[in-house]
Amino acid sequence: MSKLKQALNEGRFVYVLEVVPQQSPSRLAALEKIVQRGHLAGWPLLPAFADRVGLHSDLSPLEGAGALADPASSLLHFSGKDRERADLLFQIESMKARGLEQLLLLSGDRLPGHHPDQAPVHYLESVPALQIAREHCPDWLLGAALNPFKYREEEGGAQYLKAQKKLLAGADFFTLQLGFDAAKHIEAQTWMRAQERMKPMLACVMNLTDKRAAVLQAVPGIVITESMRELLGREQQVSLAYASARSLERLALQIVGLQLMGYAGAHVSGVHTLDELLSLEQAITEQQDNSITSLTDWVERWHASWRMPGAPQVCFAPETGAWEMGQSDVTATRRERLRYTLLSTVHGQLFSRTGWLSRAFGWSVTRPIWKVGVAANALHAVERTVKRPLVGCDTCGRCRLQDTLYVCPETCPKGLANGPCGGTRLNRCEFSDRECVHSVKYRIAKSANQLPVLAQTLIPCIEAGSRHRSSWPEWFEPEDSTPGC
Incomplete structure (x- = not known):
């Protein structure tokens, strides 16, 4: 049984490190050191290899996992953009040959350079991809994505309705989109608890710096508000060291909060070296020592971590009065x-x-x-x-x-x-x-x-x-x- 599947079955919080598999010997060597350590703050640690999110020269998830001494613990992604059934079956057979049996199935973001007025780019979307994978690999651990960071009824409601399809299609767990709105993290857990059969969920998080926030604002599906950017910029004006410490503190606090909310683990990106991992571990330990005993207490501290004298209050939603699950006031024209x-x-x-x-x-x-x-x-x-x-x-x-x-x-x-x-x-x-x-x-x-x-x-x-x-x-x-x- 894979490390992730065992942790999810046992209800142990797990740390999944997302890796964009680049053709960089130094980056791969640094990753090997992290993977060999195998844990973070007492939680199992394993790598997840992203698919088709970077340059065309990047390695495939299979190649990235193959560069490790022990690839079997890896969670591989499969992005359906510009792919057909045959592409998924080929990856499944290649994984079987290497003893890999856990897969996160995604429809994928926009293909670089693709415009709607051009020839269509066909996607193998996640729902049928889950069915195909489940048919060929009945015992594999299969995951799917959910993005709860939606602020209109139509898009939010449609996200949760499609997530129900993913459950029917065979998803064993969900990984949430990268996000920072605690209310939406709690909303997603509320939705899952209402399902006939609950499945574990991981949440994507990142050490958010001003530089990264500027990049993420252009990434579809990720919500970075102007008030967040303003606070991050003010912190950087104090000093880079101050801004870095505050960002790391928030990442550690967010991970602790996800555990309190009932998430099965954190899917973390932006950690590239063992030293960065150890710094995060120390920050998590400090947050755990702060006697956060309830989710209410944690929410207060989370919002406090986004305050700074003279800075406006940070809002995580793109607009005031945004939709929340349970609200229902739209109708067809x-x-x-x-x-x-x-x-x-x-x-x-x-x-x-x-x-x-x-x-x-x-x-x-x-x-x-x-x-x-x-x-x-x-x-x-x-x-x-x-x-x-x-x-x-x-x-x-x-x-x-x-x-x-x-x-x-x-x-x-x-x-x-x-x-x-x-x-x-x-x-x-x-x-x-x-x-x-x-x-x-x-x-x-x-x-x-x-x-x-x-x-x-x-x-x-x-x-x-x-x-x-x-x-x-x-x-x-x-x-x-x-x-x-």
């Missing part, structure tokens, strides 16, 4: 409701497979003539011509509109069907040129009393060979040979 009613009515008439009109349409599009050659291309062109102006269809070959409240997943720049990525900000897409389609879908589902669909319907991935053909014949004659996702 009149146009969104009418559109849903129209499309669902048309779908019921033509694609129910029961009424006379649907049976007649199904008979006509399943004739052998439409299956190959010029006729198949013509049918594809007809479907695209009809559906693209209505829903933005890109003829994926397996229409999922019924399961997405008639909001086409192909209008998401990442092609995500099961729910949003973590990169939205106040309902805006990571690409910034549109509202997130999953926020629209949430409003429609809420107004149509269809929210359970967004939590329970696991939508398969689109196979590479299925795209750019008509979906109508398969709808009426499902292909049993099509692999499930």
